[in-house]
Amino acid sequence: MELTTIWFILIAVLWTGYFVLEGFDFGVGVLLPYVSRDEADRKLVVASIGPVWDGNEVWLLVAGGATFAAFPEWYATLFSGFYLPLFLILLALIARGIALEYRNKSDSTQGWDRTFFWGSLAPAFLWGVAFANIVRGVPLDADHEFTGNLLTLLNPYALLGGLTTLALFTFHGALFLALRTDGELRQTSARIGRQAGLAAFLAGGLFLLLTQLHDPKPATWATALVAAAGIAAALALIGRRDGWAFTANTVAVIAITATLFGGLWPDVMPALDPANSLTVANASSTPYTLGVMTWVAAIFTPVVLAYQAWTYWVFRRRLTAPQDQSPVREGS
């Protein structure tokens, strides 16, 4: 396999990891005001992602760094072209991270919870907008510089992409909460999760259908169908078999990301004028750099996966609100 192919796949894997993991973090943030009745619930909801959210966000940073190293042209065009949406995403991620870390240390939590909600909702929506535009193609000049503006990016197809990721991540967060909590909170999460799942199925179905009609490939038809089946299965299982429901939607998130990257290949950023498109060939680093980075990735990726998996194992138990005054405990 060519090194550029390996790195295209690796970057797709990094984004997939990011969407699977921070996807439920975003969902938990969006659901916070809807699933919790009181402060004890809110503490529990936030605690459900407390130990892992920061590690999950690193998937994004590594995806960014890997794109810089492996496809500098892609990195340069994407982030300079999507300047304002990315600025909004960065502000949201900053505010959200601070809200998560400072809420329990502050006297008043209301403002932080609002920040956490909007800071989760905005990127959950904007990543969908960004990826829809990447897949559909944007105006690029011969130097691969983006020539559109903010309104170019806010087209109906991209907005549908945004709704898809927002609904999908909200559903993912609900499934995660149903898996990690118990009692009333678990039931409420499942109930709201059903609505989010239905929205994800409808918006995502239409979005993937439009994506496929634009650029039909047999392989991405298959992944799109797997995605639909995954959401449907998660909807059927939510509230009954939490682990399997969460797994089914994880498969759906993976399949959707695979559909988008599959649709992209062999471009990394198609231009409206195909002559100006960035491809895995013309956007990539030299074989030497890709070779060095392949060794680094081959050695360290398994290590990272092992210790992140171990973290989830350590914090695997359901969270329950205790009877005494202390806020949150881990049940058995």
Place this chain on the structure above:
Amino acid sequence: MDVLDLSRWQFGITTVYHFLFVPLTIGLSVLVASLQTAWHRTGKTQYLRLTHFWGKLFLINFAMGVVTGIVQEFQFGMNWSAYSRFVGDVFGAPLAMEGLIAFFMESTFLGLWIFGWDRLPRRAHLAAIWLASIGTVISAYFILAANSWMQHPVGYRLNPVSGRAELTDIVAVLTNSTTLVTFPHVIFGAFATAGAFMAGISVWQIARDRDAAIFRTSARLAMSVSLVAALGVAVSGHVQAQIMTEQQPMKMAAAEALWEDETSAGFSLFAIGDVENGRNSVNVQVPNGLSLLATNSLDGAVEGINDVQKRYEAAYGPGDYKPVVGIAYWSFRLMIGFGALAALLALAGLWLTRRGRFPGGPWFTRIALLGIGLPFLANSLGWIFTEMGRQPWTVFGVMRTAAAVSPGADVPSVALTLVGFTLVYAVLAAVEIRLLAKFVRLGPDHESGPEPAPAAAALSY
């Protein structure tokens, strides 16, 4: 202001701001890990209480470092797309390595440490904080390797067809002489920062007689760390300046306001420059000082700004190759001055608190608290010096800053993000300082939320 100026301001503000938190994170993570190790070894509760107290302040600071670091990963592409295209092949590699090798490690193990007090075996829990600290140090190494390549590009070639820099030797990039000497300078600086922070707050706690006994321990520890770190900063900084004299003579000439090539050059203590005419109107010097510092010889030859300018014109074509001399000169001097003052404070603090003593009167506490700011000023000025002193280059001798900016960027967008980041960062600074002050005031053994709490360990998820 044009897009270039706005982009430079934005990079300067976001980066200097980010680096307020980074050194404290690096230094404090190791100190907290050391305190927890002391508890693990001796079983004395005072060490556990100190671990919790300083651990909480460490986490408040760490969160700011994390969120401001996200911007750093993306703004090369956002505002410096021409730079990213040009250097990605070389510069992207250490950045990606940092993410994969260091970021994952520090954030994952820190999550385990925060929430793992009652879930992990004691030894594994101790390992978690050490792994997180080691992650922060590794992270610094890769970032400094990337930055050092901009100061002193090695291990690459220019592709004549694509016009881009291409990596030819990753080992050369990772063992760049500039990196090897910058890394200890930055790490010692991080310990000086954490030391001053811990010393100032400990002294304040002792003065108000809250858990004075345990804060004596952290005060003495912090002052000792500060002192050793300051010596390390000075020695590594000296070697660094010598290397810089060789690699970037213009930067060092500007730092010394030395206009003409000289043998037996004096070290300038105070100068008023006349940049128009390329000379100093006032200059108070230590005779032969600069030659000695730069070349280890009293009559060593040191290059001056006007002569380097001529040499650069011959090498790179016509143009102005001078950085802003006043900024280079004063940021360099003030960096050294604030650093030296921090070292003196640590030494004085150790003497004044010897064998159970503690000076009465509010002056000691006041100075100790003000002293917290000194390393932060020195760190910031050091970066301002090294980055502004490299101008007009972004990659020394290879790419000019003016050619690095995103060609598609427009003034309103960059102005918006510059103002946006600055405002949000200002608000966050206020929030962070208030929160730090609150937890300093609450003192040890205060419990809040799902943070580590020894008394109710079983309940604190």
